[in-house]
Amino acid sequence: MNKISLFLINIVVLLSLISVPFETYRASKANELMKYTIVIDPGHGGKDNGCIDGNVYEDEINLSIAKCLYEELVSKGFMVYLTRDGDYDLAGEYALNRKNEDLRNRVNIINSCQANILISLHTNYYQNQDIYGPMVYYRVDDENSKSLALEIQDKLNQISDLNKIIHSENFYLFRKTSCLALLIECGFISNPEEKIKLITPTYHNIVAKQISDGVISYLRNIN
Numbered sequence: 001m002n003k004i005s006l007f008l009i010n011i012v013v014l015l016s017l018i019s020v021p022f023e024t025y026r027a028s029k030a031n032e033l034m035k036y037t038i039v040i041d042p043g044h045g046g047k048d049n050g051c052i053d054g055n056v057y058e059d060e061i062n063l064s065i066a067k068c069l070y071e072e073l074v075s076k077g078f079m080v081y082l083t084r085d086g087d088y089d090l091a092g093e094y095a096l097n098r099k100n101e102d103l104r105n106r107v108n109i110i111n112s113c114q115a116n117i118l119i120s121l122h123t124n125y126y127q128n129q130d131i132y133g134p135m136v137y138y139r140v141d142d143e144n145s146k147s148l149a150l151e152i153q154d155k156l157n158q159i160s161d162l163n164k165i166i167h168s169e170n171f172y173l174f175r176k177t178s179c180l181a182l183l184i185e186c187g188f189i190s191n192p193e194e195k196i197k198l199i200t201p202t203y204h205n206i207v208a209k210q211i212s213d214g215v216i217s218y219l220r221n222i223n
């Protein structure tokens, strides 16, 4: 056996030694993600369309992005639930206050799933049409939710090319749950350019991928 052949065999052996632990590492990382339950909450639905601009309805955009995010997170090994998977709200037929009952039932789902992370998805509207870009809100005085929000906002800023900062809030869904809790406004339908993106299914996939990447970055930091 000449020197070159011996050298090549050594390289092959070395590569096989490297690849085994790498595969094991990837498998163990996937298993780590499996222990996290994420609830995705597409805001509004049914009679409650949320923001409206012409024939563009917020609740439809929220649901489409939520379904993309569901697929993305499931593919990464997470346990994932949606609070709704169609065009309806969560209030009963004869609800006296639809909004209150809708929100109460969303909370019931989040808590009964024993969620580790809540991601509520919304789409924004503002009188000033120049304002655009996704924005992440987190539960006030909750450092863990804040860290998760920072990771996701960073990923979303990459697609908007903006330097948006995160904001704390005290939304009903945040007050009634104890898991990490975020509400993401995925963009502004009042901004003409962003509106076109927000009605495009491929853009929903891009937003979902950035959110998923942010979740994984956060979990890598704490594990």
Ligand SMILES: [Zn+2]
Residues within 6 Å of the ligand: 043, 044, 050, 051, 058, 122, 123
């Ligand atoms: Zn909304």
